[in-house]
Amino acid sequence: MLAVHLESGRVEVRREPVPRVPKGFARIRLLSAGICSTDLELQRGYYGFSGTPGHEFVGEVTDTGGGDKKWIGKRVAGEINLACGKCEWCARGLGRHCPKRTVLGIVKHPGTFREFLTLPIANLHPVPAKLSTELAVFIEPVAAACEILDQVKIPRETQIAVLGDGKLGLLIAQVLQAHGALVHLLGRHKEKMELVERPGITAELIGKNLPEASYRVVIDATGSVEGLRASIAMCQPRGTVIMKSTVHGLVEIDSAPAIVNEITLVGSRCGRFEPAIRMLTSGKVRVDALISDRFPLDRAQEAFRRAATKGVLKVLFDAG
Amino acid sequence: MLAVHLESGRVEVRREPVPRVPKGFARIRLLSAGICSTDLELQRGYYGFSGTPGHEFVGEVTDTGGGDKKWIGKRVAGEINLACGKCEWCARGLGRHCPKRTVLGIVKHPGTFREFLTLPIANLHPVPAKLSTELAVFIEPVAAACEILDQVKIPRETQIAVLGDGKLGLLIAQVLQAHGALVHLLGRHKEKMELVERPGITAELIGKNLPEASYRVVIDATGSVEGLRASIAMCQPRGTVIMKSTVHGLVEIDSAPAIVNEITLVGSRCGRFEPAIRMLTSGKVRVDALISDRFPLDRAQEAFRRAATKGVLKVLFDAG
Numbered sequence: 001m002l003a004v005h006l007e008s009g010r011v012e013v014r015r016e017p018v019p020r021v022p023k024g025f026a027r028i029r030l031l032s033a034g035i036c037s038t039d040l041e042l043q044r045g046y047y048g049f050s051g052t053p054g055h056e057f058v059g060e061v062t063d064t065g066g067g068d069k070k071w072i073g074k075r076v077a078g079e080i081n082l083a084c085g086k087c088e089w090c091a092r093g094l095g096r097h098c099p100k101r102t103v104l105g106i107v108k109h110p111g112t113f114r115e116f117l118t119l120p121i122a123n124l125h126p127v128p129a130k131l132s133t134e135l136a137v138f139i140e141p142v143a144a145a146c147e148i149l150d151q152v153k154i155p156r157e158t159q160i161a162v163l164g165d166g167k168l169g170l171l172i173a174q175v176l177q178a179h180g181a182l183v184h185l186l187g188r189h190k191e192k193m194e195l196v197e198r199p200g201i202t203a204e205l206i207g208k209n210l211p212e213a214s215y216r217v218v219i220d221a222t223g224s225v226e227g228l229r230a231s232i233a234m235c236q237p238r239g240t241v242i243m244k245s246t247v248h249g250l251v252e253i254d255s256a257p258a259i260v261n262e263i264t265l266v267g268s269r270c271g272r273f274e275p276a277i278r279m280l281t282s283g284k285v286r287v288d289a290l291i292s293d294r295f296p297l298d299r300a301q302e303a304f305r306r307a308a309t310k311g312v313l314k315v316l317f318d319a320g
Numbered sequence: 321m322l323a324v325h326l327e328s329g330r331v332e333v334r335r336e337p338v339p340r341v342p343k344g345f346a347r348i349r350l351l352s353a354g355i356c357s358t359d360l361e362l363q364r365g366y367y368g369f370s371g372t373p374g375h376e377f378v379g380e381v382t383d384t385g386g387g388d389k390k391w392i393g394k395r396v397a398g399e400i401n402l403a404c405g406k407c408e409w410c411a412r413g414l415g416r417h418c419p420k421r422t423v424l425g426i427v428k429h430p431g432t433f434r435e436f437l438t439l440p441i442a443n444l445h446p447v448p449a450k451l452s453t454e455l456a457v458f459i460e461p462v463a464a465a466c467e468i469l470d471q472v473k474i475p476r477e478t479q480i481a482v483l484g485d486g487k488l489g490l491l492i493a494q495v496l497q498a499h500g501a502l503v504h505l506l507g508r509h510k511e512k513m514e515l516v517e518r519p520g521i522t523a524e525l526i527g528k529n530l531p532e533a534s535y536r537v538v539i540d541a542t543g544s545v546e547g548l549r550a551s552i553a554m555c556q557p558r559g560t561v562i563m564k565s566t567v568h569g570l571v572e573i574d575s576a577p578a579i580v581n582e583i584t585l586v587g588s589r590c591g592r593f594e595p596a597i598r599m600l601t602s603g604k605v606r607v608d609a610l611i612s613d614r615f616p617l618d619r620a621q622e623a624f625r626r627a628a629t630k631g632v633l634k635v636l637f638d639a640g
Contacts, residue, residue: 089557094557094558097557097558097581097582099533099557151582213419228575237409237414237417237419238414238417243575243578243579244579245579246575246576246579246580247575247576248576249574250572250573250574251572251573251574251575252570252571252572253570253571253573254569254570254571255548255563255566255567255571255587256566256567256568258563258585258587259563259564259565259566259587259588259589260566260587260589261417261587262417262471262586262587262588262589263587264584264585264586264587265578265584265585265586265587266582266584266585267575267578267579267580267581267582267583267584267585268579268582269579269580269582
């Protein structure tokens with residue numbers, strides 16, 4: 001089968017044997033996979049990654065290694081954290097934080113940019129018939145956006161600032177709007193923000209002066225060093241800043257205003273798939289306009305180049 | 321009257337007229353005042369401060385400017401934020417965050433290191449008869465420690481790390497222990513930590529390797545750049561780091577582990593006086609051993625030098 005391979009920043013397409021199916025796992029034929037900013041960071045050499053990246057996907061189950069056969073032929077998405085299932089974290093339903101976990105396409109488990117992948121059956125979610133494969137690729141990133149609602153109580157009509165108009169920022173704005181919040185989306189690209197503007201989402205180009213101490217909730221989805229600092233400055237006393245995008249290396253923050261204003265900073269990562277599937281199926285979160293391009297797996301180098309191009313949003317691998 | 325004056329890092333004792341009493345205010349004769357780390361920072365020139373510092377005190381009300389006479393002769397402590405009383409924050413009972421506030425001895429309201437001071441009557445709290453003046457000077461810093469319990473739900477027997485064995489760290493350890501938590505106090509000074517060791521407070525000298533991802537709640541009371549970073553590393557996934565001590569200038573943090581582990585960072589500052597008065601009066605928080613020295617106001621230079629000396633804890637001005 002074909003598999004994309006990353007090594008020292010180089011993207012290669014290799015031929016590999018189809019993966020075997022460990023007990024409790026499913027083998028899944030890839031239908032579509034999305035390139036995420038994290039994949040571009042892996043390419044840049046963060047985490048010393050080498051192997052097959054990719055963690056957003058939809059596929060069809062072809063084998064359950066003698067396990068439950070009802071999954072075979074099902075179109076599925078899958079949670080990316082492979083938990084041990086035995087520790088305290090797993091017992092609390094928080095396998096996403098299992099200290100022994102591997103992570104699909106990120107930590108010690110080969111990713112989705114290959115013709116066949118494997119995941120524990122416990123990680124799979126059937127994709128509803130009325131949700132297309134391309135849109136369902138967004139279940140994982142929409143789940144990451146929905147995670148905010150699991151972590152922080154946000155009353156309806158709360159004024160929220162979302163800082164950053166990348167893929168994640170555009171999804172977060174929609175998820176929060178669907179939840180009933182009044183979203184101010186602040187970014188540098190009018191044409192990207194227009195894709196999600198609607199009643200409840202007001203877009204604004206970031207000027208020199210950001211509004212100070214103005215929002216009860218601020219989401220940093222900038223992926224930039226300045227983003228977190230700006231988010232703290234924009235947050236009201238006793239308000240909450242959600243840290244949604246990682247920056248590699250050390251980030252300088254001015255801790256004094258966070259302390260004087262008693263601001264809460266909440267780190268936020270992966271989320272549950274159920275609310276994301278509901279949001280996408282109901283059309284409350286619309287992602288079709290966020291697909292910039294599609295490539296077959298054997299054009300992976302081109303796909304990675306395209307995904308890293310300024311102004312480009314989601315690039316998909318089509319393997320259906 | 322005598323008043324301590326800070327200007328460009330110089331401590332001077334001046335003679336000044338007794339302050340007039342604005343409507344709604346009380347004039348208070350100083351009995352005792354404490355030098356806080358913030359005062360030493362003001363001396364170092366942070367915030368461009370010049371004037372009379374000091375915000376921890378006990379005094380006797382001598383005049384209410386024609387207002388409620390029942391306060392006259394009362395021994396009082398006082399909240400340090402002078403709020404406008406009219407804005408949304410004040411309406412929510414959070415005058416501590418009123419954007420128009422001045423702050424006793426810190427922002428635009430002369431402090432407590434003088435023979436007579438003024439504060440709004442609304443800020444005053446009578447000191448219970450059985451609480452001595454010297455111990456009652458600690459009401460303000462103990463309130464700052466108690467603020468943690470107002471911000472974060474901490475179940476009994478939660479294992480908590482308190483990082484830092486300065487005055488604030490020693491008070492926080494006691495407040496959390498009184499609340500029922502199991503406190504691990506980590507510091508660099510065995511002799512300081514011994515002052516508060518008791519069942520429920522285990523002290524440990526900080527070694528080279530701090531325990532990683534081990535505590536559900538970590539309090540950073542170090543006042544150092546490294547403290548916040550270490551606190552994040554010591555915190556369990558989904559845990560909480562309380563940022564209790566400000567560091568001036570920018571603090572470098574590694575945001576990736578905070579996000580990957582979904583850690584919540586909570587800025588924490590001043591607190592309500594009521595629980596602090598209860599904790600001190602009941603003897604649950606013991607502060608007598610934390611008093612290192614006492615000086616009259618006219619030896620202010622000496623008092624500031626002493627307070628800045630390594631190993632010294634609380635230095636008081638006695639004006640009774």
